[in-house]
Amino acid sequence: MDHLRLDRIELRELRLPLVAPLETSGWREEEKRCIIVEMRSGNQTGFGECAVSAGPWYGPETITSAWHVMQEYFVPEVLGKVISSPSHLVDSLSLLRGNNMAKAGFEMAFYDLAAKIEDVSLSKFLGGTKSEIESGVSVGIQNNTQQLLRVVTDYLQQGYRRIKIKIKPGKDVDQVSALRQHFPDLMLMADANGAYKSSEAQALFRLDEYGLMMIEQPFAWDDLVEHANLQRALKTPICLDESVSSLNDLKTALSLKSCRVLNLKPARVGGLTVSKEIHDLCQTHHMPLWCGGLLETGIGRAHNIAIASLPGFVLPNDISASNRYFREDIVSPEFRLNKNGTMSVPKGPGIGVNVIHEKLLEYTVRTEQFSS
Numbered sequence: 001m002d003h004l005r006l007d008r009i010e011l012r013e014l015r016l017p018l019v020a021p022l023e024t025s026g027w028r029e030e031e032k033r034c035i036i037v038e039m040r041s042g043n044q045t046g047f048g049e050c051a052v053s054a055g056p057w058y059g060p061e062t063i064t065s066a067w068h069v070m071q072e073y074f075v076p077e078v079l080g081k082v083i084s085s086p087s088h089l090v091d092s093l094s095l096l097r098g099n100n101m102a103k104a105g106f107e108m109a110f111y112d113l114a115a116k117i118e119d120v121s122l123s124k125f126l127g128g129t130k131s132e133i134e135s136g137v138s139v140g141i142q143n144n145t146q147q148l149l150r151v152v153t154d155y156l157q158q159g160y161r162r163i164k165i166k167i168k169p170g171k172d173v174d175q176v177s178a179l180r181q182h183f184p185d186l187m188l189m190a191d192a193n194g195a196y197k198s199s200e201a202q203a204l205f206r207l208d209e210y211g212l213m214m215i216e217q218p219f220a221w222d223d224l225v226e227h228a229n230l231q232r233a234l235k236t237p238i239c240l241d242e243s244v245s246s247l248n249d250l251k252t253a254l255s256l257k258s259c260r261v262l263n264l265k266p267a268r269v270g271g272l273t274v275s276k277e278i279h280d281l282c283q284t285h286h287m288p289l290w291c292g293g294l295l296e297t298g299i300g301r302a303h304n305i306a307i308a309s310l311p312g313f314v315l316p317n318d319i320s321a322s323n324r325y326f327r328e329d330i331v332s333p334e335f336r337l338n339k340n341g342t343m344s345v346p347k348g349p350g351i352g353v354n355v356i357h358e359k360l361l362e363y364t365v366r367t368e369q370f371s372s
């Protein structure tokens, strides 16, 4: 790509209502909050999404911490500078440690901008090979099994091919067993978001009998050793999510054999450049990969779809249609589920969907612009 100068950066905090709250083992998301990063060079604009939660539940960052590091540390590193490539941008921020979600939001805006200037889709820009990606849906913890069956039945009728349910100690075996009875051949998996202690592994051994595609992140996010011990004892593949927030974490997990599948979220690992490195290392090690989600708006969703169009993403993704989360999305066209349970990869330049400015304004709760 040609060198480009970053003339203007805008941060914008959004609050959007969710169609239904999402409950995991450890927290409950009542509304969608995020920071949209807008970068301008000449007359082109790129958009990224920092998919951080209001509080440090999924990861250690918060809306407030992400805003702070972007404003105080990231903007001064790049504003008014000539940047030659996304990896150049990543290098500019590399002396600033951690804060992956803030970095991802920043870097994604640059990727969108760079792909638009090159006049190619973000998928092509990243080396994507697919025109559609397989779509699954993630179902939060429900009040009771009947309600869980109703919700899952509804998603299957909408066309989703793979169902993931959130579990926690005491809300696991009965739920999986009931779903298996009703849907013997369903592509089904369970995600604990790190809720189990190794002393509570008995329930995980019982889950091993239900033909799950994988059990996601049963143990604490920083415990690769217990995951390796469990994986040795289970037939069901363990998938890591929270435990892998960098390429080096993946190297450790591969070395210890802590998992057989990886859920890659660009937001968690600091953006698309690291995501590509992780993708390539997974391919080398024949580790199946899929793309997870963090309730992204259409902007973050578009970035996730672009990375999921790479060839190593061989399992259905947690990338659902806009209406799974929002009454209305902030992009046009909205993301829809195809009849065959896939979603189409946008072909237009950059993220390939239009950001609806009036919708952005409607959901904005604070904004700050920086010009060079």
Ligand code: MG
Pocket (backbone or CB within 6 Å): 191, 193, 216, 217, 241, 242, 263, 292
């Ligand atoms: Mg997860």
